[in-house]
Amino acid sequence: MKKEQQIDLYHQMVLIRRLEERGAELYQQGKIGGFMHLYIGQEAVSTGLIAAREPRDRVITAYRDHGVALNCGIPANEIMAELLGKSTGMSKGKGGSMHMADTSKNMWGGHAIVGGHLPIASGFAIGDQYAGNDNITICMFGEGATNIGYFHEALNIAKTWGLRVLWVCENNQYGMGTTVERASAISEIHLKAEAYGMKNSRVDGMDVMKVYDAAKEALDYVRKNSQPYLLEITTYRFRGHSMGDPERYRKQEEVKKWEESDPIGIFRKQLIEKKTATAKALDEIDTQAEEEIVKAVEFAEASPEPAMEDLFKNIYADTE
């Protein structure tokens, strides 16, 4: 990968971290409502993954979606505005934290019913197969979603019909507060693909370059063979499941141990060691990201609330 792109990936990861740290503060201040799930700790997963896609490849994910939205190229301004429920958010303040999408960036949401977006991802691929193009649908979900029926129906039809879907399981070890071992018959999630005769693999999700390489390989396979692929990316969320998580299910020592593998720290070290960038240059990127988020918050706070008549807008497309 070119030097500039690597530095760009570093920038994206820091931007996600800063955006979410600021988001958490705004949530505590009551400016952001509803459920909010932070991606902190998992930044390398979507950053490496989405860097490997072609622009024509579609991305769909679950509710932990702020990072994915940034990686897809949605401006921080719009993400922050959506978090604050403003009319300048990409979903015009009607979706909130869990429903970020921008079809012009091929980011198709932000879906909050666990596993519910998997058959929809198959549907994107059915549509693309019908249209005769070679677009890939990249469908991200947590390991908790692999225990629900949707997962099995979606994987089965994808393999049976030869759909171009890259299934990406972000295994962050917990479905809310329940460990993988307590919820899933097998803890090596990618092996579930074996039941469908589907190619699969597992990669360390704390190392962005490893994720990128694994994703590239998987995407190549999907495109060339017109077959789905299940890629398991192991990771860990440093924060609670959502903002209202007392974290009774795990010990602080465990979190601390994982924090030693901070994906941003790991990548920073790699960039400096390989002399891709100097510490000073990376510090400047850190500062720049900080400033971008300050501006995004300003933009969001200054943005107008949705108009009252928007309440009845977009119920039916036919009457618009």
Add this chain to the structure above:
Amino acid sequence: MPKITIREAISQALMEEMDRDPKVFIMGEEVGVWGGAYAVTKGFYDKYGAARIKDTPIAENAIIGGAIGAAMVGQRPVAELMTINFGFSAMDYIVNQAPKLHYMFGGQFTLPLVIRAVGGGGRQLGATHSQTPDAIFAHFPGLKVVSPGTPEDAKGLLKSAIRSNDPVLFLEHATMYQVRGEVPEGDFTIPIGKSKVQREGKDVTIVTYCKGLELSMKAAEDLSKEGIEVEVVDLRTLRPLDMEPVIESFKKTNRAVVVEEGWKSYGVGSEIVSRIYEEAFDYVDAPIIRVAQKEVPLPYNRTLEQAALPQVADIVAAVKEVLK
């Protein structure tokens, strides 16, 4: 005008729309090689091939979720649920995804999607395969729910549904595929969200749809012989609901009976009656009566099943009651 069955009307609508728009395709259980569990898509597989007539696994989430996805990326799928009873397996998609995705993302996604499903009792299929749960689906803003009762409406409304950019649940009745009626020749559509007076009369308004229409028209004929002239208003679409012809008719007759095949409690009739009281209270001359299914899971035994389902005689009696 030629007389055709509802089965033929639906089949023609599907074929005409598939010929008209290459984005239209059909997916569902046994729609292809088998020819459709109710023979609606008989011959389609040979004419259009496997790419446009997609036989799916028995996996309702994959079918409806898949159709939603394909619609979001620009195709116009017609997904078939073998029966609406199997729709409960895909409830998340029908009521919690399809009606919300346009609104929740600020209008970014459109879902030009039709879900065809067969419902209704009267075929001795037992309690889990005989339901008329239309009211449940009509509860959700964002979904359009259509349920025709004549061949003309079946054809015209299905064509509108396929051309619509919104998700439409198209409910057919298992015992009505052989119902015959006149259907205009050539390309025509009937707008979704428009009720229609199917029979004019001055004494009592019957508000109904789908199977209830068939029963109500028979009841109206019987009553006519006794000198009672019933006006029958066919809702045709349950959401968005068009109350205008209902209210107009009620203002004329001042008496109404609402007929539906589903259960009475929390049903379509409950909604219609409330709306009449809200919008035309000053015109009420008698309490409005609902004719609906008895509050039991439908039994297998033929006599018991028929006793639970609304009958022509029940409608006749209800009309006489509101005239007292």
